[in-house]
Amino acid sequence: MASIPSEIVTTQRPVAEAIPASKRDYPGALVVVEGIDGSGKSTQLYLLKRWLEIGGYRIHFTEWNSSPLVKSATRRGKQRRLLTPTTFSLLHAADFADRCERQILPLLQGGYLVLADRYIYTAFARDAARGCSPHWLRNLYSFAPVPDITFYFRAPLDVAVNRIVAGRPKLKYYEAGMDLGISLDRAESFRIFQERILNNYDQMVQTDHFVLMDGTMRVNRLQKQMRQIVTERVDLDPFAPKKAVKKK
Amino acid sequence: MKRAKKVTELMASSNGGPEKRAKNGASAKNVSRKKNGANGNGRAESFPRFYGTPLPGVKPEELSGSLIVVEGTDGSGRSTQISLLTEWLESEGFAVETMGLRRSFLVGEDIDALLAENSVTRMTLALMYGTDFFDQLERRILPALRSGLIVLADRYIFTLIARAAVRGIGRDYLHGIYEIALRPELTFWLNVRPEVAFDREFKKSQTISYWESGRDMSLSNDLFQSFIRYQSMIKREFEYLSKRHGFIELDGEGSVSEVNRELRQRIASHLGIRRTQYKPSHALAHLWR
Numbered sequence: 001m002a003s004i005p006s007e008i009v010t011t012q013r014p015v016a017e018a019i020p021a022s023k024r025d026y027p028g029a030l031v032v033v034e035g036i037d038g039s040g041k042s043t044q045l046y047l048l049k050r051w052l053e054i055g056g057y058r059i060h061f062t063e064w065n066s067s068p069l070v071k072s073a074t075r076r077g078k079q080r081r082l083l084t085p086t087t088f089s090l091l092h093a094a095d096f097a098d099r100c101e102r103q104i105l106p107l108l109q110g111g112y113l114v115l116a117d118r119y120i121y122t123a124f125a126r127d128a129a130r131g132c133s134p135h136w137l138r139n140l141y142s143f144a145p146v147p148d149i150t151f152y153f154r155a156p157l158d159v160a161v162n163r164i165v166a167g168r169p170k171l172k173y174y175e176a177g178m179d180l181g182i183s184l185d186r187a188e189s190f191r192i193f194q195e196r197i198l199n200n201y202d203q204m205v206q207t208d209h210f211v212l213m214d215g216t217m218r219v220n221r222l223q224k225q226m227r228q229i230v231t232e233r234v235d236l237d238p239f240a241p242k243k244a245v246k247k248k
Numbered sequence: 249m250k251r252a253k254k255v256t257e258l259m260a261s262s263n264g265g266p267e268k269r270a271k272n273g274a275s276a277k278n279v280s281r282k283k284n285g286a287n288g289n290g291r292a293e294s295f296p297r298f299y300g301t302p303l304p305g306v307k308p309e310e311l312s313g314s315l316i317v318v319e320g321t322d323g324s325g326r327s328t329q330i331s332l333l334t335e336w337l338e339s340e341g342f343a344v345e346t347m348g349l350r351r352s353f354l355v356g357e358d359i360d361a362l363l364a365e366n367s368v369t370r371m372t373l374a375l376m377y378g379t380d381f382f383d384q385l386e387r388r389i390l391p392a393l394r395s396g397l398i399v400l401a402d403r404y405i406f407t408l409i410a411r412a413a414v415r416g417i418g419r420d421y422l423h424g425i426y427e428i429a430l431r432p433e434l435t436f437w438l439n440v441r442p443e444v445a446f447d448r449e450f451k452k453s454q455t456i457s458y459w460e461s462g463r464d465m466s467l468s469n470d471l472f473q474s475f476i477r478y479q480s481m482i483k484r485e486f487e488y489l490s491k492r493h494g495f496i497e498l499d500g501e502g503s504v505s506e507v508n509r510e511l512r513q514r515i516a517s518h519l520g521i522r523r524t525q526y527k528p529s530h531a532l533a534h535l536w537r
Contacts (some may be wrong), residue, residue, distance in 0.1 A: 070376070142424075
């Protein structure tokens with residue numbers, strides 16, 4: 001090791017650790033859902049959002065890869081297939097940084113309950129499946145606030161893949177992981193790619209304190225469970241309408 | 249800005265260390281064979297191509313070309329020197345490829361658009377520059393180096409690190425992003441005082457740009473003061489980076505021909521070029537002063 005110059009290799013490794021509400025420097029809270037495509041996470045987050053919206057809570061919903069800022073670059077890169085694992089990852093990180101700095105952080109500071117459909121763990125699982133170093137990815141996203149709850153929706157690979165393939169006439173190039181050169185068959189490539197991502201997610205359950213959700217359960221039962229966990233783990237009073245004036 | 253809690257672990261290079269060392273050893277052999285006369289900086293013997301884990305899918309031993317970086321603030325004369333060096337190397341029979349900031353096909357124009365708007369935040373901008381850098385590196389520079397070309401970089405990761413660091417982004421964070429980057433064989437720093445840089449930049453465009461004067465940082469409403477303070481901060485970052493990365497510091501306030509002679513001597517000894525005499529062609533004569 002002595003022969004390897006280390007002027008740029010950093011020794012510090014960020015590790016996501018849940019920060020208790022009393023130690024956070026913002027009054028808001030962050031709830032995220034993660035899981036592979038077809039795991040049911042978006043449906044469940046939508047239902048959670050509806051429940052809170054109807055109740056009049058101060059919430060904001062945010063999605064992965066939604067900012068107009070990098071849209072043209074992402075489109076250009078995807079259409080012409082110019083993206084490497086590294087530039088794919090950095091472009092999504094830039095997009096996330098924009099959302100983080102201009103939406104998520106100000107809203108958390110302004111006392112909102114922020115709901116995120118996919119978060120940094122999507123990048124950890126997906127970009128590592130493409131070959132990026134997990135250590136590099138952890139550092140890249142170390143500016144992101146750590147969620148109060150990370151729901152991980154887990155469905156068996158076959159269930160999830162069938163949900164996606166059945167509903168979509170054609171899988172997109174990067175979506176199917178075709179850039180990895182695993183298989184020339186898109187459906188096959190997609191399956192293997194999703195399997196790698198699933199394995200990467202599974203490895204984060206312990207280290208990143210995921211709340212494991214069974215994606216094969218009936219939608220309404222799963223939602224009931226999700227609402228219960230949110231109520232237990234996040235103090236919803238500060239986000240509630242009117243009576244929110246009482247301070248902790 | 250909230251940072252995830254950091255813990256110290258073993259260094260990444262200790263995992264898979266032996267493999268990396270073997271690879272680097274192999275590449276070092278190629279380098280020293282190719283450049284027999286190389287004794288310029290004494291690094292050619294055991295020169296790892298990457299700072300840490302190489303970019304995904306890259307084999308360091310395949311890279312036979314040389315990466316040479318010229319760094320310096322706005323108005324330090326970098327671009328002039330790169331033009332002259334390109335011509336000199338080509339006249340010596342070396343094929344040259346260049347890189348710089350915002351020149352990637354992927355996001356170069358997007359960054360221009362972001363800069364024009366002045367509403368982009370620091371982290372997003374830093375990561376867009378990172379994307380721009382790696383797009384050039386992976387799709388243009390690595391292929392050039394595999395083909396044995398000399399790559400002259402008009403700025404490199406150091407400017408990107410310095411600019412982001414003065415805006416409060418952690419140095420460790422920034423070094424972490426660029427630890428997968430290719431390490432230059434030579435890095436020159438054309439050092440000029442901010443006042444001199446101001447004169448040169450003003451002469452060039454009759455005005456001072458928003459970003460060159462760091463106006464996004466609210467340093468001063470006085471444009472001159474803002475420019476000087478911003479460039480002084482950048483310069484301090486470079487002083488730190490120079491120690492950490494072993495820059496070859498040159499006095500950028502010397503005449504173009506003086507600075508050029510210095511650069512040619514260093515590069516010639518590194519590449520094993522014996523003759524270092526050079527007079528710019530007609531096309532570049534206007535740069536020679």
